[in-house]
Amino acid sequence: MLAGLIHDIGAVPILTQAAKVPELVVNKAAMHRIVERLHPGVGRIVLQGWQFPEELVKVVTEHEDLEYDSDSGPDLVDVVILANLHSYIGTTAHRCNINWDFVPSFGKLGLTPQASIAAVIDARDELAELRNLLTS
Numbered sequence: 001m002l003a004g005l006i007h008d009i010g011a012v013p014i015l016t017q018a019a020k021v022p023e024l025v026v027n028k029a030a031m032h033r034i035v036e037r038l039h040p041g042v043g044r045i046v047l048q049g050w051q052f053p054e055e056l057v058k059v060v061t062e063h064e065d066l067e068y069d070s071d072s073g074p075d076l077v078d079v080v081i082l083a084n085l086h087s088y089i090g091t092t093a094h095r096c097n098i099n100w101d102f103v104p105s106f107g108k109l110g111l112t113p114q115a116s117i118a119a120v121i122d123a124r125d126e127l128a129e130l131r132n133l134l135t136s
Contacts, residue, residue, distance in 0.1 A: 003059045003076040004083055006052075010043025010060060011035045040064055066095075069104040078105035086120055 014035050018024040024031050043060035055076060062068050063080045070077070082105050088095045100106065100113035111119075 007063045007080045010039035066103050074108040078108050081105040
C-alpha cells in the first residue's frame with residue numbers, strides 16, 4: 001500500500017517549484033512532460049533523504065519502466081507498474097496505447113493482462129456491493 005501511495009512522490013517538489021514559474025503554470029503540456037521525465041529521479045532523492053528502504057526507493061525510481069524485469073522475481077515495482085497501468089484505463093494517457101502483452105510484470109506476478117483486468121473488474125463489483133450494504 002505504501003509503495004502505491006509514494007510512487008509519484010517526486011512530482012510534489014517539481015510542482016511546488018513549477019508553481020513559481022508562470023510560463024509553466026499556463027503550459028500544462030510542458031508541465032506534464034517535465035513531471036513525467038523528472039519525477040522518478042526527484043522521488044529517489046526525496047526517499048533517500050528520508051532514509052526509506054531501498055525496496056521503496058526502487059519503486060519510485062523504476063515504476064515508469066514498463067520493460068522492468070528484475071532477476072530476483074516479482075517485487076513491489078511489478079505491483080506498482082500494473083496498478084499504474086490499470087489507473088490509465090479509460091483515459092487518454094499515452095500508456096493506454098501500449099500492448100500490455102509485452103510488459104514483464106504481468107508474467108512475473110502470474111497474470112495475463114486479461115486476467116488482471118478481470119480481477120480489477122471483480123474487485124470493483126465486490127467494493128460496490130460492500131458500499132451499497134454500508135450505505136443502505
